[in-house]
Amino acid sequence: MNRKVRLRPRHLRTRLTLSYVSGLAILLVLAWAGTCGLLFWQLRNQLGHFSIQEIETVEGLLYFTPQGQLRLKEDYHNHSESKDVIERYLEVRDADGSVLYRNERLGDRSLGNPPFRGEGVGGYSERSERLSDGTRMRVVSRVHVLDGRPLLIRLAHSEEPLYERLRDLSLASLVILPIVLLIAWFAGYGLARRALSPIEKMAREAQEITPEKLHARLRVDDADDELGQLARVFNETLARLERAFEQLRRFTSDASHELRTPLAMIRSVGEVGLQKDGSRAEYRDIVGSMLEEVNRLTSLIDNLLTISRADSGHIQLHRTTVPMLALAREAAALFEILTEEKSQTLDVGGDETAQVEGDPIFLRQALVNIIHNAVKYSPIGERISVAVRNGDSARVVIEIKDNGPGIPSEDQPKVFDRFYRVDKARWRESGGAGLGLSIAKWAVEANGGTVSLQSEVNEGCTFRITLPRAAMPSKHAKPASPVPAPEHA
Amino acid sequence: MQILVVEDEQKMAKALREGLEADGYAVRVAHTGEEGFYLMNAQPFDLAVLDVMLPGHDGFEILSTIRRRGIKTPVLLLTSRDAVEDRVRGLDIGADDYLVKPFAFPELLARIRVLLRRGKAPAVERFKLADLELDQGRRSVTRAGQAIELTPREFELLEYLFRNRGRVVSREMLARDIWKETSRQTPLDNVIDAQMVRLRKKIDGQFEPKLLHTVRGVGFVLREGDES
Numbered sequence: 001m002n003r004k005v006r007l008r009p010r011h012l013r014t015r016l017t018l019s020y021v022s023g024l025a026i027l028l029v030l031a032w033a034g035t036c037g038l039l040f041w042q043l044r045n046q047l048g049h050f051s052i053q054e055i056e057t058v059e060g061l062l063y064f065t066p067q068g069q070l071r072l073k074e075d076y077h078n079h080s081e082s083k084d085v086i087e088r089y090l091e092v093r094d095a096d097g098s099v100l101y102r103n104e105r106l107g108d109r110s111l112g113n114p115p116f117r118g119e120g121v122g123g124y125s126e127r128s129e130r131l132s133d134g135t136r137m138r139v140v141s142r143v144h145v146l147d148g149r150p151l152l153i154r155l156a157h158s159e160e161p162l163y164e165r166l167r168d169l170s171l172a173s174l175v176i177l178p179i180v181l182l183i184a185w186f187a188g189y190g191l192a193r194r195a196l197s198p199i200e201k202m203a204r205e206a207q208e209i210t211p212e213k214l215h216a217r218l219r220v221d222d223a224d225d226e227l228g229q230l231a232r233v234f235n236e237t238l239a240r241l242e243r244a245f246e247q248l249r250r251f252t253s254d255a256s257h258e259l260r261t262p263l264a265m266i267r268s269v270g271e272v273g274l275q276k277d278g279s280r281a282e283y284r285d286i287v288g289s290m291l292e293e294v295n296r297l298t299s300l301i302d303n304l305l306t307i308s309r310a311d312s313g314h315i316q317l318h319r320t321t322v323p324m325l326a327l328a329r330e331a332a333a334l335f336e337i338l339t340e341e342k343s344q345t346l347d348v349g350g351d352e353t354a355q356v357e358g359d360p361i362f363l364r365q366a367l368v369n370i371i372h373n374a375v376k377y378s379p380i381g382e383r384i385s386v387a388v389r390n391g392d393s394a395r396v397v398i399e400i401k402d403n404g405p406g407i408p409s410e411d412q413p414k415v416f417d418r419f420y421r422v423d424k425a426r427w428r429e430s431g432g433a434g435l436g437l438s439i440a441k442w443a444v445e446a447n448g449g450t451v452s453l454q455s456e457v458n459e460g461c462t463f464r465i466t467l468p469r470a471a472m473p474s475k476h477a478k479p480a481s482p483v484p485a486p487e488h489a
Numbered sequence: 490m491q492i493l494v495v496e497d498e499q500k501m502a503k504a505l506r507e508g509l510e511a512d513g514y515a516v517r518v519a520h521t522g523e524e525g526f527y528l529m530n531a532q533p534f535d536l537a538v539l540d541v542m543l544p545g546h547d548g549f550e551i552l553s554t555i556r557r558r559g560i561k562t563p564v565l566l567l568t569s570r571d572a573v574e575d576r577v578r579g580l581d582i583g584a585d586d587y588l589v590k591p592f593a594f595p596e597l598l599a600r601i602r603v604l605l606r607r608g609k610a611p612a613v614e615r616f617k618l619a620d621l622e623l624d625q626g627r628r629s630v631t632r633a634g635q636a637i638e639l640t641p642r643e644f645e646l647l648e649y650l651f652r653n654r655g656r657v658v659s660r661e662m663l664a665r666d667i668w669k670e671t672s673r674q675t676p677l678d679n680v681i682d683a684q685m686v687r688l689r690k691k692i693d694g695q696f697e698p699k700l701l702h703t704v705r706g707v708g709f710v711l712r713e714g715d716e717s
Contacts, residue, residue, distance in 0.1 A: 284705070291706025295660075295678075298591055334668070337683045361671060372676045436676065 013192035020188045025181055032173050036166055043162050044138060048126045051140040054088055055124070055155045059144045062092065062101075062151070070100040070151070089137065089156040100151065111154045112139050119143075120152050128159060135160060198227050206234065214242040254419040255304055262293040262300070269293075303435040307418065310442045317359040317446060321470040324354045324363075324396050325388045331367040332386055335375050343381045346371075350388030354396045355470040358447035363467070366443040366451070367398070369436040370463050374402035378460075395466045403460040407453070415453055416441040490605060493537040494518045495525030495551070496567070497544055505538065508594050509601075512656075522546040529555050534562050536604055538597075541568035541579070549582060556583035563604045567592075593659035595708055616651035619713050621692060621700055623651055632696050642667070643688050650701070650711040659708040685709055 009015050061073040070092055091111040092101040102108065112129035119125050120141035129139045136159040144151050202218055209216050217238060218231040273286035309315050325348070332348045339346045356363065367386075374384045382403040391397035407415060414420045421434040444451045449467035492514045496502040499520075506516045517534070519525035522543040529537060541548035552564055566579045569590040579587050586600050614625040620633040628644060630637045639647065645667055650658065664670040664677045689701045702710050 288705025288707070294591070295706065299678075334677070334680060337680055337687065341683050369676070 013189060013196050016192040016196075017185060017188040020192075021181055021185050024184050025177070028177055028180065032177075036169055039169075040162060040166055043165070044128075044159065047138045047157050047159070047162070048140055051088070051126075051138060051155050051157055052124050055140060055142050055144075055153055058090060058153060058155060059142075059146075062144070062146055062153075064147055070146075072101065072103070087157060089154075089158075091154040093152040093154070095150050095152075109133075111137070111156055115141075115152055120154075129156070136163065199230075202227070202231060202234075209238065211245060214238060214245055251418055258300060258419060259297065262297045266290045266293045300435075303439065306439060307435065307442070310439075310446070315362075315446070317362065319357055319359055319447075322356045322358055322360045322363055323352070324356050324398060324467070325350050325352055327360060327364055328367055328386050328388055328398060331364055331371055334368060335371060338375050339384070342375070342378070344375065344378055345383045346375070346386070347383065348386040348388075350386075350398075351390050354388050354390050356396050356447075356467040357470040358449070358467060362443040363447060366440040366465070367400075369440040370400050370451075370465075373436060374400055374404065374461070374463075377404040378402045379404065390469065391466060394469045396469050398465040398467070400463045400465075401460060402462075406457045406459050406461055407455040408457055409455075412453055412455060416451070490535045491515045491517065491533075492601070493525065493528055493534040493562075495520075495522065495537065495543065495548070496540045497521060497542075498540075501540075504594075505597075508598070512598055514601075522548065522551045526551050526554065529560055529562060530558070536563045536565065536601060538565050538567060538601075539584075541566055541570070541575075549578065552579070552584060553582040565597075565600060565604060593661050593707065595653075595657040595659045596662050598656060599653065599658070599662055616648070616654070618651070618654060618700055618711060619698065620696070623647060630692070632692055637691050639688075639691065642684065643691065646684065646688055647692065647711075650709065653711070655710070655712045657704050657708045657710045662708070 009018060058072065063071055063073065065071055072090070087105070088103070089106045089111055090101070090103040091099065091106060093115060094100050097114055099110075102111075109132055111131070120143040123142070125141045127139055129137050131137060137156040138159050139154055139156040141152060141154045144153050198221070205216075205218050217235045220228050220231045220235070222228045223232060269286055269289050273283065278286070306315075328350075329348045332346050335346060371384070371386065378384055384400070384402045387399045387401070389397055416437050418438045419434040420438075441451050444465055444467065447467060449465055451463060451465045453461060453463055455461040490513070492509055494502060494505045494509070494516060496505060496518065497520050502518050502520065506518050509516045517528060519528055522545055525537070525539065526546070528534075539548045539552060543551070546554075548566055548568070552566070555562070555564075563585045564583065565586045565588060566584045567588055567590055568575060568579070576587050585604055588597060588600060616623045616625075622631050623629075623644075625648065630639055630644065630647060646663070649663070649667055660678055660681050663681050668677060668680075670677060685701070685703070693699045693701055698713060700711055700713065702712065704710055
């Protein structure tokens with residue numbers, strides 16, 4: 001029962017219309033207030049102006065009776081019985097503030113407060129005042145000298161008609177404004193709906209796209225407008241997704257194929273072994289052969305796990321400053337015995353100061369995999385070299401060069417692909433599943449580096465790794481052991 | 490030596506029982522975590538091999554409960570998950586070692602020996618098998634009285650085989666203990682095989698009986714006679 005009241009409308013078009021209409025309402029109210037203010041100010045000015053003219057007239061009509069009383073020549077009215085004359089209020093005071101004259105309309109009410117200092121001197125004093133009954137008046141005063149006596153003439157007109165007009169105008173607006181806003185609401189809503197309808201259409205189209213139908217794309221009506229751009233960006237994302245899905249699908253199918261090969265061998269060896277009555281030694285041989293395939297499966301699965309963890313970004317790198325030449329020496333030393341067996345020479349040389357910012361474990365893995373590849377595919381007696389140097393633009397370059405059979409140029413882009421092997425038939429003897437180089441590539445790239453291959457048939461291969469150089473070349477580089485202690489205690 | 494094996498998969502449990510019994514241990518198997526927990530409470534074992542993926546209460550739960558109860562039996566965890574966080578978690582809550590399935594059986598035996606021996610330093614410095622002798626102090630190896638020149642790595646390898654005399658050592662064990670490889674992905678098998686060929690040439694080449702044997706699919710063993 002405690003449902004939270006939702007103040008924000010659900011539809012974008014409602015929200016758009018709402019903000020548009022409220023904006024309009026604020027503008028209309030402001031405009032109306034401004035207009036009224038201006039109008040009122042002008043009318044009041046007019047009233048003041050008129051009073052000033054009236055004062056000038058009245059000045060000429062005032063006279064003292066022989067008894068010393070102030071009078072206004074009433075015969076003037078015969079010519080001008082205008083409404084304004086009738087409606088005017090007039091009061092004349094002496095210099096000491098005593099009232100000398102009040103016209104009939106004013107009666108015995110005081111026109112405003114007692115005179116203030118300088119009132120009506122040297123011009124017209126114009127202001128608003130209230131009568132005792134609350135009527136708002138526009139009062140103009142002026143000092144006029146009659147027969148040598150300074151008289152303060154106050155003349156006023158009621159402001160009430162102005163306020164009345166203001167009220168009428170407000171009432172009219174109260175009726176008109178909602179109607180205008182209502183019309184604006186419908187117009188705005190329709191407009192917003194029309195503007196947003198392509199988005200709804202896109203949403204419907206996008207909803208149809210499932211992992212099975214990733215080849216579908218949104219229709220782009222006009223590539224240059226905002227919605228067209230949105231659709232284009234969406235389509236580009238879809239294309240990337242489709243590529244990723246395709247890669248994943250291929251990877252899964254390749255992986256199951258690779259897993260199936262050793263499984264098939266285990267199965268056949270086991271089945272054939274059971275069919276005959278063998279000696280103890282023969283059985284040992286059979287089981288041993290099966291175990292060999294199990295080892296192959298195990299290492300394949302370990303590699304697949306590494307790749308899947310790398311793909312999902314679950315591997316955390318522990319970056320330090322890595323002396324590259326020492327790391328290369330260490331990686332190469334691992335294969336010393338293999339190169340000796342094949343009478344190969346494996347030279348490691350280069351710049352001692354070349355230091356890389358990266359994770360030594362994964363960098364070493366990359367080097368080991370690439371050097372192993374070179375050792376594996378180089379013929380007997382050939383030379384393999386590993387060269388480390390400081391390259392341009394804050395990179396360290398490592399080149400692993402062999403004099404093996406090389407890789408045909410059409411196959412070169414695939415060398416780093418998972419499960420790729422140049423010679424499909426040879427993998428049993430060399431024992432790789434074609435994951436080493438792809439793991440190496442991942443390890444280098446995860447450390448901010450690049451790896452590329454240059455090769456020509458019968459000219460050998462050169463793998464070139466570039467890595468970001470360590471920011472501050474440390475003087476205490478320990479070339480002895482760049483690899484931390486083993487995880488297993 | 491009494492070992493408790495907590496493992497729900499029948500085949501695996503059977504293999505563990507037979508393998509451990511063949512190595513001279515008395516083995517008790519529990520098929521559920523609850524049963525294992527009960528047994529560990531009821532009687533003292535020298536060591537427990539505990540599978541992490543158990544139905545109901547998993548290995549982590551069992552382990553942390555018995556450690557809270559103050560039971561100090563050494564525990565070796567078995568798991569099929571290789572994630573570092575899992576390993577760290579296991580060791581954090583009181584496991585003594587950790588092995589990822591599938592493992593090489595000789596590896597399991599070696600780890601168990603280490604756990605049971607813990608605290609007792611093996612002070613052996615001279616080894617002898619038939620007429621092959623290794624003196625650690627003088628770093629010398631002789632066969633039938635003749636001195637044999639070994640590289641440091643070969644010496645280390647032979648010493649390791651001597652320490653595990655009569656037992657098979659797997660390539661994984663060698664990779665980790667001799668080559669100090671942390672990663673299981675490093676292509677070391679060829680290197681190990683080549684190294685073994687050389688070592689065998691030096692110590693067995695012109696001598697009888699042969700002492701260094703390859704156990705196909707499993708690893709290598711130093712012993713007299715072909716069969717176990």
